[in-house]
Amino acid sequence: DIVMTQSPDSLAVSLGERATINCKSSQSVLHSSNNRNFLAWYQQKPGQPPKLLIYWASARESGVPDRFSGSGSGTDFTLTVSSLQAGDVAVYYCQQYYSHPYTFGQGTNLEIK
Amino acid sequence: QVQLQQSGPGLVKPSQTLSLTCAISGDSVSSDSATWNWIRQSPSRGLEWLGRTYYRSKWYNDYAVSVKSRITINPDTSKNQFSLQLNSVTPEDMAVYFCARHQSGFNSWGQGTLVTVSS
Numbered sequence: 049d050i051v052m053t054q055s056p057d058s059l060a061v062s063l064g065e066r067a068t069i070n071c072k073s074s075q076s077v078l079h080s081s082n083n084r085n086f087l088a089w090y091q092q093k094p095g096q097p098p099k100l101l102i103y104w105a106s107a108r109e110s111g112v113p114d115r116f117s118g119s120g121s122g123t124d125f126t127l128t129v130s131s132l133q134a135g136d137v138a139v140y141y142c143q144q145y146y147s148h149p150y151t152f153g154q155g156t157n158l159e160i161k
Numbered sequence: 162q163v164q165l166q167q168s169g170p171g172l173v174k175p176s177q178t179l180s181l182t183c184a185i186s187g188d189s190v191s192s193d194s195a196t197w198n199w200i201r202q203s204p205s206r207g208l209e210w211l212g213r214t215y216y217r218s219k220w221y222n223d224y225a226v227s228v229k230s231r232i233t234i235n236p237d238t239s240k241n242q243f244s245l246q247l248n249s250v251t252p253e254d255m256a257v258y259f260c261a262r263h264q265s266g267f268n269s270w271g272q273g274t275l276v277t278v279s280s
Contacts, residue, residue, distance in 0.1 A: 088266035097259050097270035098208070104265055141208060145266065149225045152208040 050074050050144050054153035060161040067129040069156045071142035076122045079146060086146035089118055089127045091138045092155075098141060102127065134160060163187040165260050167271040173254075174280050179247040183260030183271050190236045190243055191216045196263045199234060199245045202273075203256035213263065214243055252278050 051074040061067040085105035090098035102118035115130040142153040169181035196215035212224040231248040260271040
């Protein structure tokens with residue numbers, strides 16, 4: 049199984065500041081057939097299911113604010129929230145869909161400083 | 162707008178079978194561009210993918226090794242839904258269970274069902 053490891057586990061950022069969450073996969077999730085990274089990012093708020101933010105490592109899901117961006121390739125990925133807003137407080141997860149079983153990171157708890 | 166509506170009991174006795182259903186609106190369980198999945202979430206195991214069903218000229222299923230001997234996911238085309246059965250449950254199966262559609266990422270989710278395993 050591909051192990052997804054996020055860092056940090058918890059992050060406190062001031063309103064309007066940048067938040068950066070990292071995700072590392074135990075093997076590459078870059079598929080040579082289409083040169084795409086099979087990596088997604090989710091936001092989960094209490095009592096809700098996860099919400100897809102980013103897919104193919106950097107493509108923003110429809111309706112997701114452009115302050116959310118994804119980058120990286122191969123085994124190392126980053127989710128950036130460019131200007132933190134109060135509504136962004138949540139747990140964020142990365143997930144690989146390169147191979148089965150699909151696996152998630154352990155989550156990063158993003159809070160306001 | 163795809164919507165997934167979960168139903169099923171939130172309390173299951175040890176050794177019994179957990180059964181949940183996910184009704185789909187806005188898409189088809191027979192879609193050739195999506196897979197239909199069950200995922201669970203618990204404090205001890207985090208988000209854990211359990212299995213999927215999908216149609217590509219015929220029906221396929223994939224299951225996580227951790228539950229492969231106990232799980233069945235079935236499509237129901239007449240009702241446009243899919244179901245989860247997990248046999249021989251133990252307290253380790255206590256979790257919030259989600260159904261979800263996967264295309265490039267899980268882009269639609271059910272509301273979640275908290276399943277408690279207790280006699």
